[in-house]
Amino acid sequence: xxxxxxxxxxxxxxxxxxxxxxxxxxxxxxxxxxxxxxxxxxxxxxxxxxxxxxxxxxxxxxxxxxxxxxxxxxxxxxxxxxxxxxxxxxxxxxxxxxxxxxxxxxxxxxxxxxxxxxxxxxxxxxxxxxxxxxxxxxxxxxxxxxxxxxxxxxxxxxxxxxxxxxxxxxxxxxxxxxxxxxxxxxxxxxxxxxxxxxxxxxxxxxxxxxxxxxxxxxxxxxxxxxxxxxxxxxxxxxxxxxxxxxxxxxxxxxxxxxxxxxxxxxxxxxxxxxxxxxxxxxxxxxxxxxxxxxxxxxxxxxxxxxxxxxxxxxxxxxxxxxxxxxxxxxxxxxxxxxxxxxxxxxxxxxxxxxxxxxxxxxxxxxxxxxxxxxxxxxxxxxxxxxxxxxxxxxxxxxxxxxxxxxxxxxxxxxxxxxxxxxxxxxxxxxxxxxxxxxxxxxxxxxxxxxxxxxxxxxxxxxxxxxxxxxx
Amino acid sequence: xxxxxxxxxxxxxxxxxxxxxxxxxxxxxxxxxxxxxxxxxxxxxxxxxxxxxxxxxxxxxxxxxxxxxxxxxxxxxxx
Numbered sequence: 001x002x003x004x005x006x007x008x009x010x011x012x013x014x015x016x017x018x019x020x021x022x023x024x025x026x027x028x029x030x031x032x033x034x035x036x037x038x039x040x041x042x043x044x045x046x047x048x049x050x051x052x053x054x055x056x057x058x059x060x061x062x063x064x065x066x067x068x069x070x071x072x073x074x075x076x077x078x079x080x081x082x083x084x085x086x087x088x089x090x091x092x093x094x095x096x097x098x099x100x101x102x103x104x105x106x107x108x109x110x111x112x113x114x115x116x117x118x119x120x121x122x123x124x125x126x127x128x129x130x131x132x133x134x135x136x137x138x139x140x141x142x143x144x145x146x147x148x149x150x151x152x153x154x155x156x157x158x159x160x161x162x163x164x165x166x167x168x169x170x171x172x173x174x175x176x177x178x179x180x181x182x183x184x185x186x187x188x189x190x191x192x193x194x195x196x197x198x199x200x201x202x203x204x205x206x207x208x209x210x211x212x213x214x215x216x217x218x219x220x221x222x223x224x225x226x227x228x229x230x231x232x233x234x235x236x237x238x239x240x241x242x243x244x245x246x247x248x249x250x251x252x253x254x255x256x257x258x259x260x261x262x263x264x265x266x267x268x269x270x271x272x273x274x275x276x277x278x279x280x281x282x283x284x285x286x287x288x289x290x291x292x293x294x295x296x297x298x299x300x301x302x303x304x305x306x307x308x309x310x311x312x313x314x315x316x317x318x319x320x321x322x323x324x325x326x327x328x329x330x331x332x333x334x335x336x337x338x339x340x341x342x343x344x345x346x347x348x349x350x351x352x353x354x355x356x357x358x359x360x361x362x363x364x365x366x367x368x369x370x371x372x373x374x375x376x377x378x379x380x381x382x383x384x385x386x387x388x389x390x391x392x393x394x395x396x397x398x399x400x401x402x403x404x405x406x407x408x409x410x411x412x413x414x415x416x417x418x419x420x421x422x423x424x425x426x427x428x429x430x431x432x433x434x435x436x437x438x439x440x441x442x443x444x445x446x447x448x449x450x451x452x453x454x455x456x457x458x459x460x461x462x463x464x465x466x467x468x469x470x471x
Numbered sequence: 472x473x474x475x476x477x478x479x480x481x482x483x484x485x486x487x488x489x490x491x492x493x494x495x496x497x498x499x500x501x502x503x504x505x506x507x508x509x510x511x512x513x514x515x516x517x518x519x520x521x522x523x524x525x526x527x528x529x530x531x532x533x534x535x536x537x538x539x540x541x542x543x544x545x546x547x548x549x550x
Contacts, residue, residue, distance in 0.1 A: 071510065071511075074510070074511065074514050077514050077515065077518050078490045078491070078514060078518070081486055081490060081517070081518045081521045082486055082487060082490060082491070084521070084522075084525070085483050085486045085487070085521060085525065088479075088483060088525050088528065088529075089479070089480070089483060208506065209506050209507075210503070210505070210506025210507075211506075213503070213506060213507065213508060214503075217500060217508070224500055224508045224510065224511065225498050225499060225500055225508070225510055226494075226498050226510075235494050235495050235498050238494060239491050239492070239494050239495075242490065242491055243487075243491055269529060270529065272525060273522055273525040273526045273528075273529055274522055275522070276518060276519075276521045276522040276525070277522055279518045280518070280519070283515055283518075
């Protein structure tokens with residue numbers, strides 16, 4: 001057994017064990033399982049949020065885009081920052097509403113605010129649809145990382161199987177509390193890996209990132225300004241994508257739901273002020289992608305740029321460490337994605353839509369079973385329908401972002417009506433899907449999801465103004 | 472809307488102005504600052520400043536609203 005393999009396996013097993021342990025001392029009910037009993041303080045919130053946000057996309061997708069497309073990748077630095085700014089203003093209010101009315105999930109909010117069970121079912125269904133590709137993305141990413149990092153000692157499918165059995169285990173026993181604890185390992189390893197590689201490779205090959213950028217500009221003069229090496233991602237695309245993903249960020253059902261796990265509105269607000277610091281490591285990830293373009297040009301799969309560069313630069317045990325960090329980086333977001341997908345289906349589709357009489361204990365039991373079912377579904381997707389990483393994420397974003405008007409108007413605009421929100425949501429979601437799937441993304445140079453969000457907002461406002469009465 | 476909230480919103484609009492609406496003006500390589508092409512330097516600068524802007528918003532909102540409530544014309548709940 002080689003050292004890299006040992007490091008990867010140990011990390012995965014220890015993480016899962018910690019996750020199981022995290023929930024072992026708590027009596028599980030739905031609130032404890034889904035949102036950690038609304039008891040997380042500032043530090044654990046920060047770790048959890050960072051744990052959810054920094055996915056395999058950060059490792060592979062961002063460096064891959066920097067490698068293959070160049071400057072348009074900068075939108076990743078932008079959108080997180082905008083998202084935290086938005087969160088500073090909306091999440092504390094959302095938390096208060098959640099606390100007062102005992103909400104656990106995003107559809108819970110829609111059901112409560114718009115007094116409509118069916119709107120809740122609709123929101124839950126769209127949420128699950130958007131989560132699934134995102135979950136599958138984590139699985140595919142994990143497989144790639146472990147296969148490369150163990151230098152073929154573990155195949156991608158085996159790696160996916162092992163780590164997701166373990167992930168299921170700690171989600172099943174501990175719920176969100178498990179995710180939060182595993183996030184600690186994940187965040188530390190991830191920052192160490194990105195820090196060492198991101199600061200290291202430009203220095204090793206060029207004697208500093210300034211010199212690296214100069215070499216890059218000489219060889220690929222257009223790479224570092226929009227549209228970079230992409231054909232259709234010019235400034236307008238970066239602006240609209242930054243806005244769309246910035247606004248849509250907290251509309252992801254799992255991120256939205258995790259908000260409720262904070263112990264106070266104050267915690268959430270203070271958390272928002274320190275979250276942007278987490279954007280700095282992304283800069284380092286981009287540096288790795290840029291360096292890779294110069295050192296190992298011509299990769300067939302640009303998502304492999306990060307790992308390939310580590311492989312040719314560092315000893316194999318360090319590659320193992322990076323692989324281990326990458327594996328936990330897939331496990332943590334997966335755990336929370338599957339947790340909320342399961343809760344949405346059990347609580348907001350099944351209970352709300354079809355069986356209002358069942359108890360919370362039954363919902364919890366059902367959610368736990370659904371964790372297993374959804375994971376298996378994602379495995380099948382990952383094994384048989386794997387696709388390019390970032391595109392999937394963007395389709396998901398287009399969908400969940402359409403919740404934004406419903407949430408923000410619901411919190412801050414008294415005159416908002418159910419009819420307006422339903423029409424806006426359906427128009428936005430339909431338009432986004434139509435544009436993306438008919439190949440019109442970008443549309444007129446703008447991100448298609450952004451176009452859909454603008455139309456969605458207009459439709460919502462106009463219908464609310466015409467139809468003041470609630471239907 | 473309270474005075475404090477208005478100040479906070481004003482501060483909160485800064486990242487949107489600099490990181491979205493200003494982008495067409497800064498999409499260039501020169502001048503290179505601390506080794507970064509200008510567009511990247513600009514983005515990193517505002518990403519780095521945003522947490523401090525938000526901290527200022529947090530602090531100012533508290534302080535201004537605190538003063539208002541002492542003077543007795545606070546709008547009570549500021550959702």
